[in-house]
Amino acid sequence: MDEKREISLQRASQLHEEIEDYLAFKDDFLRNMTEIRDVISEKHKEELMNYFGADESDWNDWHWQLKHRISSVSVLSRFIKLSEEQYSMFEDISKKFRWATTPYYLSLMDYEDMSYPINMMALPSSAENDTSGELDPMSEEYTNPAPCITRRYPNRLIINVTSSCAMFCRHCQRRRRIGECDRIESEENIRAAIEYIKNTREIRDVLITGGDPLMLPDEMLENIIRQVRAIEHVEIIRIGSRLPVTMPQRITPELCSMLKKYHPLFMNVQFNHPGELTKDAVRACEMIVDAGIPMGNQMVFLKGINNDKYIVQMLNEGLLKARVRPYYIFHPKQVTGTKHFEITVEEGLKIMKYLRGHTSGLAIPQYILNAPGGLGKIPLLPTYIKESDADHVVLTTWEDKEVEIIY
Ligand code: SF4
Numbered sequence: 167m168d169e170k171r172e173i174s175l176q177r178a179s180q181l182h183e184e185i186e187d188y189l190a191f192k193d194d195f196l197r198n199m200t201e202i203r204d205v206i207s208e209k210h211k212e213e214l215m216n217y218f219g220a221d222e223s224d225w226n227d228w229h230w231q232l233k234h235r236i237s238s239v240s241v242l243s244r245f246i247k248l249s250e251e252q253y254s255m256f257e258d259i260s261k262k263f264r265w266a267t268t269p270y271y272l273s274l275m276d277y278e279d280m281s282y283p284i285n286m287m288a289l290p291s292s293a294e295n296d297t298s299g300e301l302d303p304m305s306e307e308y309t310n311p312a313p314c315i316t317r318r319y320p321n322r323l324i325i326n327v328t329s330s331c332a333m334f335c336r337h338c339q340r341r342r343r344i345g346e347c348d349r350i351e352s353e354e355n356i357r358a359a360i361e362y363i364k365n366t367r368e369i370r371d372v373l374i375t376g377g378d379p380l381m382l383p384d385e386m387l388e389n390i391i392r393q394v395r396a397i398e399h400v401e402i403i404r405i406g407s408r409l410p411v412t413m414p415q416r417i418t419p420e421l422c423s424m425l426k427k428y429h430p431l432f433m434n435v436q437f438n439h440p441g442e443l444t445k446d447a448v449r450a451c452e453m454i455v456d457a458g459i460p461m462g463n464q465m466v467f468l469k470g471i472n473n474d475k476y477i478v479q480m481l482n483e484g485l486l487k488a489r490v491r492p493y494y495i496f497h498p499k500q501v502t503g504t505k506h507f508e509i510t511v512e513e514g515l516k517i518m519k520y521l522r523g524h525t526s527g528l529a530i531p532q533y534i535l536n537a538p539g540g541l542g543k544i545p546l547l548p549t550y551i552k553e554s555d556a557d558h559v560v561l562t563t564w565e566d567k568e569v570e571i572i573y
Pocket of ligand 1: 335
């Protein structure tokens with residue numbers, strides 16, 4: 167064997183050692199996940215369908231999913247065994263921050279273990295009693311130049327078309343708007359928002375969000391998208407939705423046929439844990455991508471859910487298989503009632519540093535902290551520059567090896 171091949175083989179063996187722990191974790195995780203997703207969730211689905219007297223076509227109908235949202239503790243307790251203390255805590259928290267889950271999302275939960283990430287994202291916790299933080303840390307109410315509009319940047323803005331969502335995520339960063347009522351913005355407000363965009367010629371990128379804009383019926387949503395698309399200076403339209411995750415039944419052939427008329431259109435979703443990447447959710451994403459709509463994922467770092475380098479890697483690699491590009495990882499904002507999900511920037515950066523070198527660049531999103539006061543996004547990057555001046559720069563590689571470049 168020539169010397170170069172021998173060195174290459176030694177290096178390949180070192181690289182294999184680097185990834186061995188992750189591979190063992192992944193095998194183990196997938197075994198458990200297959201059990202939870204394909205066996206237990208199917209069983210839960212059967213139980214839920216029996217309880218509601220539904221059949222498969224009801225289950226696959228998003229209107230049915232919405233109509234049968236579970237928002238009462240007594241109904242929930244028919245499926246998840248709650249202690250007396252948990253029962254009254256759920257009722258108590260519901261008075262402060264409303265909760266609801268689709269039957270689909272409930273079917274993904276672990277009925278025995280409240281610390282399972284899917285449960286944690288959907289069901290109330292006593293930790294929500296912590297009143298630190300703010301309800302509007304982004305000062306959205308001060309970046310609202312017209313009804314339904316949030317504007318933080320020179321040439322792009324957000325139009326919030328509804329406060330309604332399929333479920334009320336416990337980590338929601340817009341708690342002040344979401345969950346109090348299911349309100350679709352009035353025609354008058356939408357008209358005023360469209361007028362504002364029309365009269366602001368520098369706006370080239372419009373993000374339609376809420377709440378969740380896919381909660382609107384197709385015709386109503388199309389009416390908004392059509393008006394935005396008709397504005398000459400609007401180049402791209404984006405939709406922000408979590409429904410492919412929490413109620414994938416919403417993604418229908420009719421919705422996709424409608425959306426594809428308004429290209430260039432992009433969609434961002436929010437998967438936070440590989441347990442959310444079910445067959446139904448993947449199918450929903452594939453339908454959207456097949457309609458020519460590029461999809462990006464905006465994960466939020468959440469303690470107990472995804473503050474783990476291997477979980478993030480598995481999620482991002484799984485998303486790429488579903489043709490969804492990991493786009494952003496958001497640092498959690500300090501929103502009242504969500505303190506138990508917070509992590510430190512240092513912890514987030516360690517995970518980002520691990521990803522570089524251990525997975526493909528396509529699976530590495532940008533880590534973003536939204537500055538308080540609506541001051542915009544700040545990208546957070548591990549430091550790779552050790553020293554730098556006019557003559558040279560010293561950098562560190564993903565394995566922490568130092569390299570020097572002399573100019
Ligand atoms: S889908 Fe988004 S806006 Fe709606 S409750 Fe969840 S995090 Fe909040």
